[in-house]
Amino acid sequence: MSRLLVCPPDFFGIEYEINPWMRRTNRVDHGRAVRQWHELMRVLGKDVGVVLEHMTPIPGLPDLVFTANAGIVVGRTAVVSRFRYPERQPEEAHFEEWFRGQGYDVITVEQELYFEGAGDLLGFSEYWFGGYRQRSDIRVFPILSERFHREIIPLDLVDSRFYHLDTCLCSLSGGELLYFPAAFDRYGQAAIAERIPDKLRLAVPEDEALQFACNAVCVGKHVVLPTGCPTTQAWLHMRGYETHQVQLDEFMKSGGSAKCLTLAVD
Amino acid sequence: MNHYQERVCLQGHIIDSLVLAKVLDLILMMGGTFDLEDVHIGKTREEPSHARIRIQTASRTLLDDILKAIQPHGASIEREADCCTDRAPADGVLPDDFYATTHLPTQIRLNGRWLDVGRIEMDLAIVVHEAGSVAQAVPMSEVRRGDQIVIGREGVRVIPLQRPRERDVFGFMESQVSAERPHAHIIADVATRMRQMKERHRERQSDSHVLLAGGPAIIHAGGREALTWLIEQGFIHILFCGNALAAHDMEADLFGTSLGYGLTAGRAVPHGHEHHLRTINRIRAIGGIEAAVTSGMIKQGIMAACVRQGVPVVMSGTIRDDGPLPGVITDSVLAQRAMRALIPGVGLALLVASTLHSVATGNLLPATVPTVCVDVNPSVPTKLADRGSFQAVGLVMDAASFLSELARLLGKST
Numbered sequence: 001m002s003r004l005l006v007c008p009p010d011f012f013g014i015e016y017e018i019n020p021w022m023r024r025t026n027r028v029d030h031g032r033a034v035r036q037w038h039e040l041m042r043v044l045g046k047d048v049g050v051v052l053e054h055m056t057p058i059p060g061l062p063d064l065v066f067t068a069n070a071g072i073v074v075g076r077t078a079v080v081s082r083f084r085y086p087e088r089q090p091e092e093a094h095f096e097e098w099f100r101g102q103g104y105d106v107i108t109v110e111q112e113l114y115f116e117g118a119g120d121l122l123g124f125s126e127y128w129f130g131g132y133r134q135r136s137d138i139r140v141f142p143i144l145s146e147r148f149h150r151e152i153i154p155l156d157l158v159d160s161r162f163y164h165l166d167t168c169l170c171s172l173s174g175g176e177l178l179y180f181p182a183a184f185d186r187y188g189q190a191a192i193a194e195r196i197p198d199k200l201r202l203a204v205p206e207d208e209a210l211q212f213a214c215n216a217v218c219v220g221k222h223v224v225l226p227t228g229c230p231t232t233q234a235w236l237h238m239r240g241y242e243t244h245q246v247q248l249d250e251f252m253k254s255g256g257s258a259k260c261l262t263l264a265v266d
Numbered sequence: 267m268n269h270y271q272e273r274v275c276l277q278g279h280i281i282d283s284l285v286l287a288k289v290l291d292l293i294l295m296m297g298g299t300f301d302l303e304d305v306h307i308g309k310t311r312e313e314p315s316h317a318r319i320r321i322q323t324a325s326r327t328l329l330d331d332i333l334k335a336i337q338p339h340g341a342s343i344e345r346e347a348d349c350c351t352d353r354a355p356a357d358g359v360l361p362d363d364f365y366a367t368t369h370l371p372t373q374i375r376l377n378g379r380w381l382d383v384g385r386i387e388m389d390l391a392i393v394v395h396e397a398g399s400v401a402q403a404v405p406m407s408e409v410r411r412g413d414q415i416v417i418g419r420e421g422v423r424v425i426p427l428q429r430p431r432e433r434d435v436f437g438f439m440e441s442q443v444s445a446e447r448p449h450a451h452i453i454a455d456v457a458t459r460m461r462q463m464k465e466r467h468r469e470r471q472s473d474s475h476v477l478l479a480g481g482p483a484i485i486h487a488g489g490r491e492a493l494t495w496l497i498e499q500g501f502i503h504i505l506f507c508g509n510a511l512a513a514h515d516m517e518a519d520l521f522g523t524s525l526g527y528g529l530t531a532g533r534a535v536p537h538g539h540e541h542h543l544r545t546i547n548r549i550r551a552i553g554g555i556e557a558a559v560t561s562g563m564i565k566q567g568i569m570a571a572c573v574r575q576g577v578p579v580v581m582s583g584t585i586r587d588d589g590p591l592p593g594v595i596t597d598s599v600l601a602q603r604a605m606r607a608l609i610p611g612v613g614l615a616l617l618v619a620s621t622l623h624s625v626a627t628g629n630l631l632p633a634t635v636p637t638v639c640v641d642v643n644p645s646v647p648t649k650l651a652d653r654g655s656f657q658a659v660g661l662v663m664d665a666a667s668f669l670s671e672l673a674r675l676l677g678k679s680t
Contacts, residue, residue, distance in 0.1 A: 127311065138285070138340035142278035142314050151311045153283040156339065187284035194282065 002219045004044060005098070005263040007055035009037045009065045014254055018085045019163045021255030033250035037065070040224070040261060043244045048222040053265060055098055061091050066256045067263040068166060070095035071117040074148050078104035078265075081117040084135050102265075107147070115140040118263055119164035123171050127151035127195075131165025133158075153195070155188040161210070166259045170214045172223065176200045176239055178216065178232060180209035202235045212248075215257035226257045269371060269382065269425065270322065270329040273303070273344040274336065277316035281307055286317055289336045298323040298332045318344070349374045349421025351394055351414040358407050364391045365416045367403050368424055369633045369654065374401050375421040385610060386632050388654050392416040405606070407599050427633055427657070434458065435659050436636040449663055449671075456638055457675035459614050460501050466613070467503060473613035473635075475503040479627040480665070481620025482510035483642075485524045489618075489666035490515060490567060492673040497571035501676060502616075504608050505572055505579045506623055509546075509587040509594045512555065512579075515568040517545040546589035554592040555579075580604045584622065606630055617658070619665035621646050628655035640668045 013028050044050050058064055069088070071080040078099040083089045099106050109115050120136040121144070123129045128150055132138040134157045141152040155165065159182060162168035168183035169192075177196050181189050181203050192201070204213045213232040216225035223236050227245045236243050248257045280286040286305075293300045304318040319341070323329040333343065352361035369388040373380040376398040383392050383401045390403040394414040401416075409415065416422060434455035466474035484493055496502050514524045522529055526538025535541075549558050558564040559573040572579050581594040582601035595601040609630050615637040617624035624639055628650045631637060637658040639647040647660025661668065674680060 132340075133338050138278070138338065139342070142340075145278065145312070145314060149312050151279050151282075153279050154285055154340070155283065156285075156288070185288070187288045191283045 002050040002264065003053055003266045004050050004217070005053045005055060005067045005070060005265045006041065006044075006261060007065050007067050008057050009033050009251075010057040011059050011062055012037075012065045012251075012254070013062045015062050016087045018087055019255040020161050021252065023253070026253050028250050028253055036246065036248050036250050037261065040246045040248065040258060043224055043246055044217065044219075044262070047244055048217075048219050048224060050219055053102075055094070058094055061094070063088055063254065063256075064091050064094060065251075066119075066254075066260040067095075068260045069117045069119045069164075070263050071099065071115075072121055072144075073099075073104065073263070073265045076104055077107060077148075079107045079109065079115070079117070079144065079147075082109050082111070082113060082115050084114040084116070109140050109143065113137045113140045113143075115144075116164060119166050119260065121152070122166055122169070123153075124175060127153060129165060129169060129171070129192075130154045131157045131169070134160060134163040153191055155191065156185050157183060158185050158188075159183045161255075163255065164260070166215055167212060167255070168209065168214050170216050170218065170259065172218045172236075172239070172241070173220055174200075174239065174241075176202070178202050178204055178214050180204050180206070180214060182206070183209070202232065204229075205231050208232050212252060212257035215259040217258050217262055224258050226252070269324070270326050270380070271320055271423075271425065272329060272333060272380075273318060273320050273346070274333070274341040275316060275318055275344050276339075276341050278314050278340060279308075280317065280340070281315050282311075285339055286315075289319070289339050289341055292335050292339075293319075293321055293332055296332050296335060297328055346375055347420050348376055348378065349416050350418050352417045354409045354411055354413040354415050356411050358409055359411075360391050360406055360409055361415050361417050363417045365419060365422055366390070367392060369631065370427065371425040371632070371634060372403075373423050373425065374416055375423075376401070380423070385606075387606070387609070387630055389629065392422075405602070408603075436657075447662075449661060449668075452638070452659060452661055453668065453671050454675060456614075456616070457672055459636065460672070460676060463614055464499075464501055467500070473611060475608075475611045476501060476614045476616065477504040477506065477608070477612045477627070478502050478616045478618060479506035479620060479623040480511055480616075480618040481508070481623060482514045482525075483619035484511060484568075484665045484669065485514040485518060485529075486527070487619070487664050487666035488529070489669035490518060490524075490529075492666070492669035492678065494566065494568050494571045495673050495678045496669065496676070497568065497575055497577055499676065499678075500575065503577060504612065505568070505577055506582070506605055506608075506627055507579065508582055508584060508620070508623060509590040510542075511620075512569050512581055512591055512594075513542045513546050513589065516549065516555070516558070516564050517542045519564050519567045519570070520545055520548070543588055546591055549591050550589065578608060580608065582623070582626070602626070602630075616640070617650070618668065621649065624650055625653055628653065628658060631655065633657045640665060 080096045114137045116135040120131040130141040130152045138154050145152045162183035168180040170178040208229040211228040212226050213229035216223050223241045224244045227247045233243045299322045301320040306316050308315045367390045372383040381401050385403050387403050393404040394401050435452045463476050521541040523538045523541050528535050552558050555569050556573050559570045564570050583590050583594045583596040617639040639650050639658045640661045642664050644662045650658050
């Protein structure tokens with residue numbers, strides 16, 4: 001059974017601006033955010049049937065809720081993130097502590113190499129895609145590739161609104177891919193097209209990409225995604241997936257949605 | 267010339283992701299060039315690939331801009347070490363393991379930055395001045411005790427010559443020497459270059475000087491008139507020669523002979539062998555060549571043209587010289603120094619009918635200076651090439667024919 005790491009949004013809010021979505025003036029309705037988060041947990045736990053592992057929220061770390069950026073977990077090994085922005089760097093110790101507490105072999109990358117976990121590294125069993133330039137450093141991928149014997153295809157993220165790879169690309173369990181082509185340059189688009197045939201690839205329309213349609217959680221034949229993405233949903237249905245929509249607009253104020261709020265730990 | 271360069275490494279899954287293609291495209295789009303020095307492509311999908319790229323640009327700023335642009339794509343500057351230096355133990359003595367230069371553009375790495383070596387010349391050492399901000403090639407004899415001299419090979423790089431834009435005979439940059447090669451197109455290319463140089467020289471542009479190093483065979487063979495015309499017309503800006511060329515040139519003016527042979531009659535004149543001695547003696551008596559020309563004693567010829575045109579002449583003496591003429595430098599180290607001082611600014615070198623002066627001048631010239639070596643004896647251009655001046659184009663022909671044809675192409679009426 002799949003396990004996902006999550007962190008309750010007790011201290012979630014917008015206290016700084018480190019991506020184009022964040023505006024301190026755009027206040028989070030905290031009660032609403034909490035209700036949206038619990039609804040996501042209900043869908044994941046009950047409808048999808050995953051096991052949820054909870055982190056302890058920490059005051060002063062509003063983005064700890066986005067556990068996708070804790071690091072990556074491969075088998076019993078966890079690579080802890082190294083955040084680019086100082087605002088999120090204090091999260092590293094808490095994520096590391098959680099991994100150690102769970103008995104993972106913990107690896108950290110070099111001090112000067114930024115790596116923002118599953119937010120920038122995702123893919124399929126044989127190979128992964130690695131998003132770089134906005135947050136993670138491309139030089140981290142050869143290190144992880146060697147460590148996990150996995151091909152990592154770096155993709156340059158060229159649109160700051162799609163600052164993590166998981167905001168514009170989502171790999172599905174059946175080998176399909178949701179992505180927003182304009183978030184990549186022509187080299188990245190060509191590299192993606194080279195790997196994934198047309199019929200397995202949905203170029204998400206811009207309005208749905210801006211709803212973070214690609215920030216979806218796929219577990220088996222279930223896909224949990226934000227509301228307001230009908231084209232994406234229809235395509236997923238056609239591919240045989242069961243979709244679950246969750247209203248997560250309070251988290252979109254911070255530039256995150258379903259996928260950002262979870263980390264696969266199995 | 268792309269003088270600025272840096273090596274970068276790129277590794278990971280750079281082929282399928284097109285990261286390598288992107289980096290190379292970026293370099294070209296920004297105006298740089300590259301050499302892919304080493305590419306290893308992973309044999310399996312898992313195995314990473316790596317590439318080593320040498321980037322070249324025409325300016326330091328552009329190189330920095332390119333490095334900045336490709337760095338986010340993982341291109342990291344290859345770890346390179348600074349060069350090592352040691353103090354010269356005594357005047358005229360280099361540290362034992364000094365770096366010996368080639369005549370190709372050379373850079374040394376100091377405090378993490380690549381620095382051009384000034385006044386590059388083959389078989390010299392490199393001295394570092396002013397707290398590492400200036401590097402210059404230095405002859406052994408010029409070294410002073412305590413000078414910082416580059417030692418070993420680390421942190422020194424030699425930049426291969428780029429093909430020049432001009433698609434002429436100098437573009438091949440190789441000295442094939444053969445008496446059987448046609449001459450006409452080579453002389454035509456030399457003439458074209460000289461025409462350009464004259465224009466550049468008039469506009470006071472850099473590297474616009476034409477240097478001619480010549481031997482007395484120019485006079486004996488009948489090339490005096492053509493060379494005089496070339497100097498008078500402003501096509502030649504520096505002359506290197508010995509005692510003999512100057513003596514026979516002025517002998518011809520005073521006596522109509524060259525080494526005693528009547529230049530027009532073509533036969534030995536009674537007591538003609540004394541003419542060059544009498545010439546030298548008269549010049550010594552009047553005080554020097556310039557005085558001889560300005561007083562009207564010497565009216566025509568190569569030396570007269572040089573004086574009138576203000577063309578600097580370095581006359582280097584040899585052990586067999588008669589006289590010598592005033593102005594001939596008999597200390598070979600001093601002569602070398604005087605020649606070396608005139609090399610910066612030379613954009614074309616003609617080495618004509620002199621083994622000694624051709625090889626000596628070839629040794630002083632950077633490889634970037636187009637050079638043509640003309641001699642009836644194929645061993646002269648061959649010797650020049652064997653001693654490292656690979657850029658010299660060899661022309662096996664008589665000096666007079668060469669100079670006359672050159673002058674004709676440049677507009678001298680026959």
